[in-house]
Amino acid sequence: xxxxxxxxxxxxxxxxxxxxxxxxxxxxxxxxxKLIGKDGRLLIVAADHxxxxxxxxxxxxxxxxxxxxxxDRLMRSxxxxxVDGLLASxxxxxxxxxxxxxxxxxxxxxxxxxxxxxxxxxxxxxxxAYDADHIASLGLDGGKVLLxxxxxxxGVGKTIEYVVDAMRLLAERNIVCLVEPLPYTKDVNGLPAxxxxxxxxDKIISIAAGLGSYSGLTWLKLPAxxxxxxxxxxxxxxxxxxxxxxxxxxxxxFSEWAGALQIxxxxxxxxxxxxxxxxxxxxxxxxxxxxxxxxxxxx
Numbered sequence: 451x452x453x454x455x456x457x458x459x460x461x462x463x464x465x466x467x468x469x470x471x472x473x474x475x476x477x478x479x480x481x482x483x484k485l486i487g488k489d490g491r492l493l494i495v496a497a498d499h500x501x502x503x504x505x506x507x508x509x510x511x512x513x514x515x516x517x518x519x520x521x522d523r524l525m526r527s528x529x530x531x532x533v534d535g536l537l538a539s540x541x542x543x544x545x546x547x548x549x550x551x552x553x554x555x556x557x558x559x560x561x562x563x564x565x566x567x568x569x570x571x572x573x574x575x576x577x578x579a580y581d582a583d584h585i586a587s588l589g590l591d592g593g594k595v596l597l598x599x600x601x602x603x604x605g606v607g608k609t610i611e612y613v614v615d616a617m618r619l620l621a622e623r624n625i626v627c628l629v630e631p632l633p634y635t636k637d638v639n640g641l642p643a644x645x646x647x648x649x650x651x652d653k654i655i656s657i658a659a660g661l662g663s664y665s666g667l668t669w670l671k672l673p674a675x676x677x678x679x680x681x682x683x684x685x686x687x688x689x690x691x692x693x694x695x696x697x698x699x700x701x702x703x704f705s706e707w708a709g710a711l712q713i714x715x716x717x718x719x720x721x722x723x724x725x726x727x728x729x730x731x732x733x734x735x736x737x738x739x740x741x742x743x744x745x746x747x748x749x
Contacts, residue, residue: 452525452526452529452551453522453525453526454518454521454522454525454549456518458549459518459521462545462548462549465548472548473544473545473547473548474544474588476544476547476548476550476552477543477544477547477552477557477588477589477590478587478588478589480547480552480553480554480555480589481553481554482554482589482591483554483555483556485556485591485592485626486717487534489745489746490717491717491718491744491745492534492535492556492690492717492718492719492744493532493533493534493718493719493740493741493744493745494533494534494535494536494537494556494558494690494718494719494720494721495524495527495528495533495535495536495537495720495721495722495725495726495737496536496537496538496692496693496720496721496722497520497524497536497537497538497542497722497726498537498538498539498542498560498563498579498594498722499514499722499723500514500515500520500539500541500542501539501541501560501563501578501579502563502564502565502566502567503566503567503568504567506695507695507723507726507727508695508697508723508727508729509697510727513727514723514727517545520542520726521542521545521546521549523726523727523733524536524542524546524551524726525546525549525551526733526734526737527725527726527733527737528546528551528552528555529551530734530737530738530741532741532744532745533555533737533741534555534556534718535552535555535556535557535558535591536552536555536556536557536558537557537558537559537560537594537628537720537722538557538558538559538560539559539560539563539579539580540559540579540580540584543557543559543590556591556592557590557591557592558590558591558592558593558594558626558628558720559579559580559584559585559588559590559592559593559594560579560580560593560594561577561579561580561581561585561593561594561595561616562575562576562577562578562579562595562596562609562612562613562616563575563578563579563596564576564577564578564579565596565598565605565609568641570640570641571605572603572604572605572606572642573598573599573600573603573605573606573609573634573642574603574604574605574606574608574609575596575597575598575605575609575612576608576609576612577612577616580593581616581619582616582619582620582622582623582625583619585620585623585625586623586625590625591625591626592620592625592626592627592628592669593616593620593625593626593627593628594627594628594629594630594671595612595613595616595617595627595628595629595630596609596630596632597609597610597613597629597630597631597632597654597658598632598634598642599631599632599633599634599654599657600633600634600635600636600642602636603636603642610661613629613661614661614662617629617661617662617663617668618662618663618664620667621662621663621664621666621667624667625667626667626668626669627662627667627668627669628669628670628671628690628720629658629661629668629669629670629671630670630671630672630692631651631654631655631657631658631670631672632644632651632654632673633645633647633650633651633654646675648675648676648677648680649677651672651673651676651677651680652676652677652680652684655670655672655676655680655681655684655685656684656685658670659684659685659687665687668687669687669688669689669690670685670687670688670689670690671689671690671691671692671720672689672690672691672692673691673692673694674691674692674693674703674706674707674709674710675706676710678709678710678713681710681713681715681716682713682714682715682716685715686715687715688715688717689713689715689716689717690716690717690718690719690720691707691710691711691716691718691719691720691721692720692721693707693719693720693721693722693723693724693725694723694724695723695724695727696724696729697729698729700724700728700729700730700736703724704739704740704743707719707740707743708743711743711744718744719740719743719744721740724736724740725737725740
């Protein structure tokens with residue numbers, strides 16, 4: 451597995467100052483690939499956490515804040531030929547492309563990552579990362595938007611508008627939009643909290659599938675704990691499974707993924723911390739397990 455050495459990292463730091471255009475060139479000029487391969491499945495590594503202030507992994511509160519460690523883990527993951535691509539914000543995309551880790555890999559650019567975790571200003575997730583123009587001009591393969599739905603927060607209405615605008619602009623450019631709809635509640639302090647009750651998520655799948663003026667380029671990013679009847683029956687749209695931070699329950703998470711991947715329109719997996727920061731710290735093993743789940747043992 452290819453890893454990051456300190457000399458490369460130092461050169462990257464110097465290039466940030468002396469040759470910033472080299473990062474744009476690395477993204478734009480990388481070798482491209484088809485969106486969907488022969489088996490119709492995708493394994494995408496997610497690394498857009500830092501753009502929203504999510505820095506914890508396992509028991510380490512600031513694990514993802516160590517950029518050298520993050521890039522090293524990503525390079526090791528992406529060097530596996532069964533890993534199809536990356537979901538990330540511009541800084542990480544540029545750095546990995548500059549390091550040569552994104553040749554023949556897909557790139558999904560994260561778009562609305564401005565809803566700072568733990569903030570009191572609600573569930574308004576503005577467009578603070580990629581926009582449709584730059585996704586298109588840089589040759590990225592898709593955009594990703596987050597839609598956290600809670601019944602009382604006015605910010606949710608604004609976010610829906612941002613998301614629909616992004617979907618329309620991507621569709622006009624013939625680019626896939628990956629929509630991640632999640633049900634939220636507010637805790638006793640008024641802070642947003644993920645609602646794992648499947649009945650609400652079942653409804654939100656239908657809402658997300660109905661957004662936009664053209665659905666042919668809409669994919670959904672959903673948790674594996676969604677009711678399997680809804681995953682397979684609520685929409686015909688392609689679904690990629692997401693993965694949170696399972697801690698020591700990694701085996702249970704893999705079991706959830708394995709079950710959900712049996713559903714015909716579930717075409718793969720988008721996961722970050724379970725693969726990059728597994729509880730046993732064995733990145734290669736976690737990536738290998740995920741690759742076998744998604745692509746099978748015959749690839």
